[in-house]
Amino acid sequence: MFDFNRSKRPESTVLTAFAAKNRLAVRSLGRREMLSWEGENRDTIYIVLSGTAYIAEINESGKKNILEFFTCGDVINSGMFPDIHTGSYSCLFAHSGCEIAVWSFGKLAEASSKGDMTAAQLMNNICGITGRVFIHTSILQQRTIEDKLMTFFCHLSRENGGNTFTVPVSYTDLADYLAVDRSAMMRELRRLNDTGKITSDKQNITLSD
Numbered sequence: 001m002f003d004f005n006r007s008k009r010p011e012s013t014v015l016t017a018f019a020a021k022n023r024l025a026v027r028s029l030g031r032r033e034m035l036s037w038e039g040e041n042r043d044t045i046y047i048v049l050s051g052t053a054y055i056a057e058i059n060e061s062g063k064k065n066i067l068e069f070f071t072c073g074d075v076i077n078s079g080m081f082p083d084i085h086t087g088s089y090s091c092l093f094a095h096s097g098c099e100i101a102v103w104s105f106g107k108l109a110e111a112s113s114k115g116d117m118t119a120a121q122l123m124n125n126i127c128g129i130t131g132r133v134f135i136h137t138s139i140l141q142q143r144t145i146e147d148k149l150m151t152f153f154c155h156l157s158r159e160n161g162g163n164t165f166t167v168p169v170s171y172t173d174l175a176d177y178l179a180v181d182r183s184a185m186m187r188e189l190r191r192l193n194d195t196g197k198i199t200s201d202k203q204n205i206t207l208s209d
Contacts, residue, residue, distance in 0.1 A: 009073025012122050012148035015049045015101070018118045022111070024101040029053075036078060036092045043104045046076040047122060051098030052168055054174075059088040066176040068129070068136060071168050075126045077105060078208075095169065140179055145188045148178045153198065153205055163207045171203075 005141045010018070021028055026049065029035060035046065035053070046053070048070050055076070056064040063084075069092065070076055076092060105126075111119035135155055142148040152174075167174060171189075175182035192198045199206040 009125055010118050012050050013073050014118055015047060015073060018051060018116075019047070019101040022103070022107075024103050026099055026101045029098045029100065031096040032093055033098075034091050034093040037099060044078040045103050045105050045108060045126075046078070046092060047101040047103065048072055048074045048076070049099040049101055052095040053092060053098050053100060054095060054173070055090060055092055057090050058090050064176065065179070066169075066173055068132065069169055069173070069177065073121075073125060074129070075122045076110075076129075077126060081180060095173065116174070132151065136177075145178070145180050145185055148180065149185070149188060149192065152178065153207055156205075157207055163209065165205055167203045167205060 018024075024047070027035060029051075036044070050072055053070045053074075053076070055067045055070075057067060058064050108119055108122060112123045139148055139151045139155070142151050153165075156167070157163055159165075169177065171186065172182055175185045178185065187196075189200060193200055197208055199208070
């Protein structure tokens, strides 16, 4: 059975050694730098070695909607990119200071079948992405900004195994991810602090028991 828990992802040092051993091409991306877009080779995978990356939809006016975010140890299959066909396109880009290794799904699967434990973990994490897509859908279906925030925070709490965790994206990008107005979201965060439901210090959040 696949374990969807992010805590099972390989550490950055393990991933760096894995990339070096397999001679993977590694890209260092700056803020908002794009790496790939829909329609590219669907056998390609991207392994996040450090930083945060996004799959986003970019519309004709240049506005982006974050569809999913990925952090160290996540594996992104180019086949995940939705083919939107509405004048928009989907792409993979870096948040900031992101390092991503590029390989092929076939080679990763082969390494996993030969007993490489890091490759096996990465294969497991590819399957975990599907579960996270459903989680994002559940968050978006919440009717209020409070419910969206608390559903997302509860998800991060479960992943981290405790009530205190760090939001892995900026609040501007979190508003995109939740599909809400940033100013309204920040007001809601202040209200959740005032009512004691959470305690926040920048990106660090503690849920009340």
